Amino acid sequence: MRVTMTINGQQRSDEVEDRMLLVHYLREVAQLTGTHVGCETSLCGACTVLMNGKAVKSCTVLAAQADGAQITTVEGLAKDGELHPVQEGFWEEHGLQCGFCTPGMLMLATDLLSRNPDPSEADIRHALDGNLCRCTGYQHIINAVQYAARKMRGDARKSA
Amino acid sequence: MAAAVVPKFVGTRVKRREDPRLISGNGTYVDDVKLPGMLSMVILRSPYGHAKINSINVEAARKIPGVVAVVTGEDLKGKLGSLTTAAPAEHIPYHPPLAQGRVRFVGEAVVAAIATDPYKAQDALDAVEIDYDPLPVISDPEKALEDGAPIIHEEFKTNISTRAQVASGDIDGAMRSADRVIKFRLVNQRLAPVPMEPRGAVAQWNQGSGQLTLWSSTQGPHLLRSYLAEILKLPENRMRVIAPEVGGGFGAKLNVYAEEVLAGYLAMTLKHPIKWVERRRENLATNTHGRDQIVYVEAPVKNDGTLLGLKAKFICDAGAYLQLLTPLIPGFSGMMMTGCYKVPAMAFEQLVVFTNKMAPDAYRGAGRPEACYIAERTMDMVALELNLDPAEVRRKNFIPKEAFPAQIPSGLVYDSGDYAAALDKALKIIDYPKLRAEQAEARKQGRYIGIGLCSYVEICGIGPSAMLPPTMKGGGWESATIRMEPDCKVTVLTGVSPHGQGQETSFAQMIADEFGIGIDDVTVLHGDTAIVQYGTGTFGSRGTSVGGAALMMATQKLQAKMKKIASTMMETPPDQIVFHQGTMALASDLSKSIPMQKVVDAAYGYKVPIPGVEPGLNESAFYEPTACTFPFGTHACVVEVDPDTGVVKFLRYVAVDDCGRVINPLLVEGQVHGGIAQGIAQALYEEVIYDENGQLLTATLMDYAVPKAEMLPHYELDSTVTPSPVNPLGIKGVGEAGTIGSTPCVVNAVHDALKPFGIKNLDMPLKPERIWRAIKSARKA
Ligand code: FES
Ligand code: FES
Numbered sequence: 003m004r005v006t007m008t009i010n011g012q013q014r015s016d017e018v019e020d021r022m023l024l025v026h027y028l029r030e031v032a033q034l035t036g037t038h039v040g041c042e043t044s045l046c047g048a049c050t051v052l053m054n055g056k057a058v059k060s061c062t063v064l065a066a067q068a069d070g071a072q073i074t075t076v077e078g079l080a081k082d083g084e085l086h087p088v089q090e091g092f093w094e095e096h097g098l099q100c101g102f103c104t105p106g107m108l109m110l111a112t113d114l115l116s117r118n119p120d121p122s123e124a125d126i127r128h129a130l131d132g133n134l135c136r137c138t139g140y141q142h143i144i145n146a147v148q149y150a151a152r153k154m155r156g157d158a159r160k161s162a
Numbered sequence: 163m164a165a166a167v168v169p170k171f172v173g174t175r176v177k178r179r180e181d182p183r184l185i186s187g188n189g190t191y192v193d194d195v196k197l198p199g200m201l202s203m204v205i206l207r208s209p210y211g212h213a214k215i216n217s218i219n220v221e222a223a224r225k226i227p228g229v230v231a232v233v234t235g236e237d238l239k240g241k242l243g244s245l246t247t248a249a250p251a252e253h254i255p256y257h258p259p260l261a262q263g264r265v266r267f268v269g270e271a272v273v274a275a276i277a278t279d280p281y282k283a284q285d286a287l288d289a290v291e292i293d294y295d296p297l298p299v300i301s302d303p304e305k306a307l308e309d310g311a312p313i314i315h316e317e318f319k320t321n322i323s324t325r326a327q328v329a330s331g332d333i334d335g336a337m338r339s340a341d342r343v344i345k346f347r348l349v350n351q352r353l354a355p356v357p358m359e360p361r362g363a364v365a366q367w368n369q370g371s372g373q374l375t376l377w378s379s380t381q382g383p384h385l386l387r388s389y390l391a392e393i394l395k396l397p398e399n400r401m402r403v404i405a406p407e408v409g410g411g412f413g414a415k416l417n418v419y420a421e422e423v424l425a426g427y428l429a430m431t432l433k434h435p436i437k438w439v440e441r442r443r444e445n446l447a448t449n450t451h452g453r454d455q456i457v458y459v460e461a462p463v464k465n466d467g468t469l470l471g472l473k474a475k476f477i478c479d480a481g482a483y484l485q486l487l488t489p490l491i492p493g494f495s496g497m498m499m500t501g502c503y504k505v506p507a508m509a510f511e512q513l514v515v516f517t518n519k520m521a522p523d524a525y526r527g528a529g530r531p532e533a534c535y536i537a538e539r540t541m542d543m544v545a546l547e548l549n550l551d552p553a554e555v556r557r558k559n560f561i562p563k564e565a566f567p568a569q570i571p572s573g574l575v576y577d578s579g580d581y582a583a584a585l586d587k588a589l590k591i592i593d594y595p596k597l598r599a600e601q602a603e604a605r606k607q608g609r610y611i612g613i614g615l616c617s618y619v620e621i622c623g624i625g626p627s628a629m630l631p632p633t634m635k636g637g638g639w640e641s642a643t644i645r646m647e648p649d650c651k652v653t654v655l656t657g658v659s660p661h662g663q664g665q666e667t668s669f670a671q672m673i674a675d676e677f678g679i680g681i682d683d684v685t686v687l688h689g690d691t692a693i694v695q696y697g698t699g700t701f702g703s704r705g706t707s708v709g710g711a712a713l714m715m716a717t718q719k720l721q722a723k724m725k726k727i728a729s730t731m732m733e734t735p736p737d738q739i740v741f742h743q744g745t746m747a748l749a750s751d752l753s754k755s756i757p758m759q760k761v762v763d764a765a766y767g768y769k770v771p772i773p774g775v776e777p778g779l780n781e782s783a784f785y786e787p788t789a790c791t792f793p794f795g796t797h798a799c800v801v802e803v804d805p806d807t808g809v810v811k812f813l814r815y816v817a818v819d820d821c822g823r824v825i826n827p828l829l830v831e832g833q834v835h836g837g838i839a840q841g842i843a844q845a846l847y848e849e850v851i852y853d854e855n856g857q858l859l860t861a862t863l864m865d866y867a868v869p870k871a872e873m874l875p876h877y878e879l880d881s882t883v884t885p886s887p888v889n890p891l892g893i894k895g896v897g898e899a900g901t902i903g904s905t906p907c908v909v910n911a912v913h914d915a916l917k918p919f920g921i922k923n924l925d926m927p928l929k930p931e932r933i934w935r936a937i938k939s940a941r942k943a
Binding site: 029034035036037038039040041042043045046048075076077079080085089092093094096098099100101102103104105108123126127128130131134135136137138139140141142143144 | 177178180181182184185186187188189190191193194356357358359360407408409410412441442661662663664828829831832835836837838839840862863864868870871872874876877900
């Protein structure tokens with residue numbers, strides 16, 4: 003079947019198998035390998051992307067279901083060479099080590115901050131429910147999200 | 163010599179240079195490697211814990227369109243060597259990459275299918291017919307030792323792979339003179355490392371050059387090359403291993419696996435690049451596991467809490483085949499089990515036992531978490547039995563600060579330490595006396611608060627190489643090359659293979675300071691055997707301590723050469739020249755200087771020959787550690803147990819760690835956080851479970867409880883700094899400390915909370931159900 007979607011602002015249209023997962027479409031067809039596969043069973047969150055502005059696990063969405071959608075992947079976060087505040091936050095606060103969970107974390111954080119501009123530590127921990135990180139123990143990820151929140155609210159300061 | 167120029171970057175929280183590519187989706191992990199004509203490999207695995215293979219029929223599978231090859235163990239007979247262990251053992255089983263005649267654990271590779279895409283390869287496997295005869299299964303190592311137990315490798319006539327016995331001091335005398343001998347059984351349950359990136363391999367055979375290139379998510383590309391070359395019967399200089407971006411390892415990627423052998427061999431025979439990427443189910447079943455030791459502890463003590471000795475009998479699960487370090491890991495547990503304490507006598511006995519399971523091997527801490535668990539549960543058991551304060555029991559038994567370097571009964575020599583200082587600091591941060599009062603008050607109200615302590619010491623940077631088994635390839639050393647390029651930029655080639663630890667940053671900090679240049683003037687390369695000189699790799703918290711020492715050695719050679727050149731130009735003795743802000747300057751007067759670029763030009767241009775100095779600026783060094791380092795610290799936590807549900811809630815978690823000198827505090831924090839998370843996971847959540855038929859019950863992330871953010875506390879970190887006198891940089895290492903310190907800390911806290919119920923010794927993981935049942939039966943009694 004043919005699917006058409008806008009990925010990181012660029013429209014594309016491809017012939018795909020019915021059973022093709024969105025994550026495979028992004029990685030294999032659109033050649034955007036920033037989105038990772040950690041489990042293929044919707045349990046790790048490494049594959050999280052934004053679909054029409056909402057975080058979804060692209061391993062549990064068929065490419066066909068994303069027909070007509072706006073998709074944002076990690077490759078689409080930075081604008082005009084400027085890092086997105088969540089990217090900046092992860093960099094500033096050492097929110098990543100091996101980096102494998104990171105694209106999913108960034109997309110999830112973007113979604114969270116669009117709904118809650120000032121999340122508490124507990125809010126962030128709760129929001130991370132579906133995204134696993136094996137390296138960081140999460141605390142620096144939480145700091146990173148809060149850094150981004152401050153920045154997006156316009157009062158970015160180095161965290162204590 | 164004049165005072166060194168003040169470090170600008172070392173010791174500061176420099177943000178990572180690895181991150182820009184990783185936060186923008188530009189990292190290349192194995193699964194991102196794409197080559198023209200690449201085929202996919204998928205593996206069919208044993209559904210049985212133990213079975214005889216009567217026949218395998220692959221005819222139908224081979225006929226499926228798009229399927230290029232379907233390969234069985236029979237097809238490979240005589241063509242490949244056995245997978246192997248680097249450690250000595252009495253009985254080392256033959257371990258073919260694909261099973262031959264028998265399968266011995268669930269997940270063992272049986273058939274490999276190669277096709278134009280993974281779906282077709284899977285279709286091929288679906289069409290394979292295998293006739294198995296199930297055999298009796300052993301999944302409990304203690305049962306494997308019973309008379310009449312089924313034998314897993316018949317040729318050995320026993321399920322014991324190997325045994326060890328170590329004793330020092332008069333342990334029998336200690337038992338006789340003790341007021342009490344406290345005896346208990348500890349279980350260090352089996353864990354799965356679960357790096358978020360599953361393993362993967364891409365193999366490419368270049369027919370023209372006769373060169374095999376293998377991209378692998380490995381922690382040690384050179385070691386992998388050495389072992390694979392032997393199994394594939396290929397000279398090492400015709401094999402290149404690349405560790406691209408590696409998404410976490412934790413020990414599981416420090417091994418030589420069947421799939422790497424198969425991908426390499428099939429790429430060579432089919433003359434097509436081959437990619438294999440693991441699924442999470444395979445990752446949980448067939449990556450090396452960790453821990454899995456049962457220990458019977460006997461602690462002779464005086465009534466005042468003085469420990470007179472420590473005796474332990476270990477039963478260590480080896481799984482069905484030995485992986486690279488399987489028989490080696492328990493040794494660390496035994497050698498380090500006396501922890502921070504002066505113990506006049508010790509003795510341990512270990513049996514390493516085959517079962518129908520995946521082999522355990524290195525997992526973050528690799529033997530030391532088990533050792534620490536013994537020492538620190540012992541301390542709390544002593545306190546409990548003698549009604550003493552656990553902090554006081556520790557303090558009474560600590561090896562005193564004055565005693566360093568301190569030889570412990572196992573023969574190891576602790577480099578430096580101040581265990582009481584770390585304990586005191588942790589107690590102060592949590593306000594221990596006040597906390598005890600609050601705990602007593604809470605108990606009156608029916609609230610069960612527990613305070614847990616763990617004073618740990620661990621062993622890092624294993625060296626000299628003679629400490630490692632003679633059978634192991636490579637050694638305890640590490641290598642580095644440093645090049646000052648013609649434009650004054652520095653390239654570092656390190657033999658360690660970081661996969662999240664951040665040496666691209668910490669090494670750049672060191673080099674920038676050494677030469678008085680910017681961090682961005684330094685590039686650190688690693689993980690490619692065609693680029694980097696032979697190195698040992700990243701494991702055992704050795705990256706910065708041993709890899710950094712090698713880099714310093716190479717740097718000093720390069721600096722000496724540059725000073726020699728500069729001295730001819732400045733007409734000053736070399737030992738009076740320092741590197742300062744892009745110049746080479748007179749130590750006594752930094753304004754008297756020449757630009758470093760001039761020296762570099764002289765070395766590369768060489769139009770004016772420099773007597774006694776070769777052209778070029780490229781130096782290598784291999785650093786052989788003279789001794790191990792011993793990081794230490796105290797973790798303290800406060801938990802509350804809900805007696806009605808058994809749920810454990812964290813109120814505080816404090817860690818005071820001493821990893822010696824610190825290059826980048828931000829990176830150290832990250833290592834400690836991640837380590838604590840994994841240690842807590844063992845204490846409360848994670849466990850690999852095989853049933854009595856050898857079926858793996860924890861084969862998905864639904865069943866294996868890798869902790870989520872809400873399951874972990876907010877960590878409060880502090881430190882003491884006791885430089886290591888045996889490491890040229892004073893560094894001790896920090897990669898595993900958090901994991902080692904946190905598990906006993908949390909287990910002790912939960913037991914402290916449960917003290918009013920008389921509950922003394924529950925096994926990990928301390929899941930709500932286990933706690934709830936214990937409380938229920940305690941209430942009944
Ligand atoms: S890959 Fe989609 S949730 Fe794990
Ligand atoms: S940074 Fe490695 S899994 Fe999150």
